[in-house]
Amino acid sequence: MSSPIGSKRTVKIFVLYLLENINYPLEYCTINDIVMQTDYVMFLDFAESFNEMVDGGLIDSFEENGLTFYQVSEKGRIVAQAFKSDVLSSVLDSAMTAALRYLDFTKRGITTECRIERVDPKTGRCYVYCSLTEKKDVIFEATIAVDSLDRARRMKANFDDRPEVIYRGFTALMAGNVNFLFD
Numbered sequence: 457m458s459s460p461i462g463s464k465r466t467v468k469i470f471v472l473y474l475l476e477n478i479n480y481p482l483e484y485c486t487i488n489d490i491v492m493q494t495d496y497v498m499f500l501d502f503a504e505s506f507n508e509m510v511d512g513g514l515i516d517s518f519e520e521n522g523l524t525f526y527q528v529s530e531k532g533r534i535v536a537q538a539f540k541s542d543v544l545s546s547v548l549d550s551a552m553t554a555a556l557r558y559l560d561f562t563k564r565g566i567t568t569e570c571r572i573e574r575v576d577p578k579t580g581r582c583y584v585y586c587s588l589t590e591k592k593d594v595i596f597e598a599t600i601a602v603d604s605l606d607r608a609r610r611m612k613a614n615f616d617d618r619p620e621v622i623y624r625g626f627t628a629l630m631a632g633n634v635n636f637l638f639d
Contacts, residue, residue, distance in 0.1 A: 459498040459502075460497075464501055465542075467497050468508070468514070468535075469542055470491075470497060471497075471505060472514060472515075472535055472536035473536045473548055474487075475515065475532070475536075476533050478559070481518070481525035481527040482526060482527070483523055487506070488502060489562075490554075491551075493554035493557075514528070515528060554617075561619075561620075565591040566589065566595070567589050568588055569587045570584065572612055579603075580603065581603060581604075582601070582602055582607075582608040583599055584600050584611045586622070
């Protein structure tokens with residue numbers, strides 16, 4: 457079974473594109489975590505493709521303090537630029553956003569949680585609970601009651617896709633920095 461994104465060739469282009477745009481060395485586990493932030497690539501396809509890219513000179517490696525780091529090579533950059541149009545730009549944009557969010561949240565130690573609690577099965581009313589935790593300290597927590605499970609699922613999906621945007625928007629609203637909403 458191949459990855460939803462397509463063939464191993466497409467997986468390679470996808471990974472090279474991400475590494476090129478992140479533009480700094482990462483450990484294998486971090487690269488794996490970044491690629492797995494979306495459901496575009498299956499783990500086995502990634503693992504096989506990654507080794508082939510290292511062997512083919514598309515990805516360089518070096519050791520520092522006993523850790524191995526990887527980065528896209530010049531050859532890999534050329535391949536990523538030449539073939540990125542083989543992957544839908546919306547897929548690349550979504551993956552890049554998820555990768556950057558993961559790296560930022562990882563560096564800061566931020567974890568996210570969003571869950572739906574059904575309250576009344578007759579009316580469909582639900583609560584959507586969202587939180588951001590930085591190094592065991594809750595930095596954002598919100599609960600909202602909604603009228604249907606469908607609406608709750610859409611809110612959860614939106615939070616899961618872009619928790620940093622929700623956090624920035626909430627902070628801006630509370631600080632009064634988006635007055636255009638009140639006109």
